[in-house]
Amino acid sequence: MLLRSMFAENYRSLRSIRMDLADVNLFIGENGVGKSNLYRALQLVQSAVRGRLAHEIAREGGMSSALWSGSRRTGKPVRIRFDAELLDEERAMTFHYRIEAGLKPPKAAAGFAFEPQVKEEELSVETGHRPVTMMKRAGPGIFVRGERGRMEDYPEQALQSETAIALLGDAGHYPEIGSFRRAVDQWRFFHGFRTDRDSPLRAPCLAVTAPMLDEDGANMAAVFATLYHTREDTVDLDRAVSDAFGGARLDVPHPEQFAEFSLVLPDFPQRPFSPRELSDGQMRFLALAAALLSYRRPRFIALNEPETSLHPDMLPALADMIASASRDSQIWIVTHSETLASAVQERCGVRPQRVIRKDGATWIDGMRLTGLMDDE
Numbered sequence: 001m002l003l004r005s006m007f008a009e010n011y012r013s014l015r016s017i018r019m020d021l022a023d024v025n026l027f028i029g030e031n032g033v034g035k036s037n038l039y040r041a042l043q044l045v046q047s048a049v050r051g052r053l054a055h056e057i058a059r060e061g062g063m064s065s066a067l068w069s070g071s072r073r074t075g076k077p078v079r080i081r082f083d084a085e086l087l088d089e090e091r092a093m094t095f096h097y098r099i100e101a102g103l104k105p106p107k108a109a110a111g112f113a114f115e116p117q118v119k120e121e122e123l124s125v126e127t128g129h130r131p132v133t134m135m136k137r138a139g140p141g142i143f144v145r146g147e148r149g150r151m152e153d154y155p156e157q158a159l160q161s162e163t164a165i166a167l168l169g170d171a172g173h174y175p176e177i178g179s180f181r182r183a184v185d186q187w188r189f190f191h192g193f194r195t196d197r198d199s200p201l202r203a204p205c206l207a208v209t210a211p212m213l214d215e216d217g218a219n220m221a222a223v224f225a226t227l228y229h230t231r232e233d234t235v236d237l238d239r240a241v242s243d244a245f246g247g248a249r250l251d252v253p254h255p256e257q258f259a260e261f262s263l264v265l266p267d268f269p270q271r272p273f274s275p276r277e278l279s280d281g282q283m284r285f286l287a288l289a290a291a292l293l294s295y296r297r298p299r300f301i302a303l304n305e306p307e308t309s310l311h312p313d314m315l316p317a318l319a320d321m322i323a324s325a326s327r328d329s330q331i332w333i334v335t336h337s338e339t340l341a342s343a344v345q346e347r348c349g350v351r352p353q354r355v356i357r358k359d360g361a362t363w364i365d366g367m368r369l370t371g372l373m374d375d376e
């Protein structure tokens with residue numbers, strides 16, 4: 001499923017912003033304009049679907065930190081709102097999910113002060129006619145479209161910190177809700193792989209077939225082993241490694257209990273280097289290769305500043321991998337690198353969108369209120 005549009009309101013610097021998304025979305029902009037907040041808004045939609053929204057908001061400092069701190073429209077309740085619209089191209093169906101969360105009233109019994117209190121949630125599906133509500137939640141009560149096509153009361157109530165979409169997805173009786181949930185669950189967000197000595201990238205990795213890279217990169221060696229020994233097609237990966245490291249190649253033995261790999265550099269053909277010996281930039285590039293060229297590509301891959309600690313000479317090879325991934329995946333890239341932006345622009349034919357601040361809030365240069373760009 002393709003993420004067609006998103007909307008975010010009252011979340012950090014996202015006062016109210018709606019954006020239509022393309023197959024490849026490339027964002028540039030100064031520090032602090034809200035690029036990561038946009039990325040994070042989508043991550044929170046995924047957290048809602050996974051039943052982890054309260055945990056994630058608490059982890060980033062709670063609702064008082066997450067709520068837009070500028071002036072608000074009076075008379076409206078203070079709520080963070082996220083919407084995501086996904087298109088199932090095969091079935092020509094559009095899914096629309098909306099979630100609104102507010103603060104705990106000071107004297108209310110249930111819930112904790114830092115948690116979001118989910119006030120409303122709705123999932124609707126459109127097949128060319130009018131949208132049909134599949135699930136609607138107001139406060140603790142959940143209504144869901146049952147097998148006979150009628151809206152029914154769901155027998156369980158949701159806690160204020162829980163999301164109905166996660167509760168219902170678990171129930172397994174609602175195929176549309178299940179397919180929306182699975183699609184969002186597969187989105188992958190990669191931001192700054194750890195490369196210190198104790199990083200998961202450098203640790204031994206159990207040899208379990210790995211069609212996709214984990215967000216912390218912990219199964220990187222298993223992703224490579226899966227490509228070499230299950231798919232037996234590593235053309236893109238071999239080319240990327242060779243281009244990035246001046247003719248180097250990966251050595252990926254058939255794994256026993258643990259998956260392993262080493263990098264063979266042309267200057268030392270007899271002496272392969274293990275992950276513990278490679279540099280931070282080398283490890284980051286390899287992790288990005290595993291993220292972008294994995295056996296099964298996530299439908300949606302977001303990369304936040306992937307150029308971090310990479311030398312500019314590596315960026316064309318990174319752009320090649322992004323272009324290759326974009327054949328199967330929708331891509332979201334935030335970058336500070338003009339070189340990477342223009343290399344991606346050249347390969348994918350998309351113009352970078354400049355994220356700016358307008359009256360303190362995040363905005364896209366040249367975007368109209370509807371989310372369309374001026375020239376569309």
Ligand SMILES: Nc1ncnc2c1ncn2[C@@H]1O[C@H](COP(=O)(O)OP(=O)(O)OP(=O)(O)O)[C@@H](O)[C@H]1O
Nearest residue numbers: 012013031032033034035036037065066067068069
């Ligand atoms: N609750 C809030 N209300 C309004 N603005 C906020 C709130 N919380 C954070 N911000 C603003 O969001 C900005 C940070 O946004 P973000 O991290 O998305 O920036 P960025 O564009 O990714 O920058 P960088 O390029 O440095 O990573 C800060 O400037 C901060 O002022």
Ligand SMILES: [Mg+2]
Nearest residue numbers: 035036037304
């Ligand atoms: Mg950022």
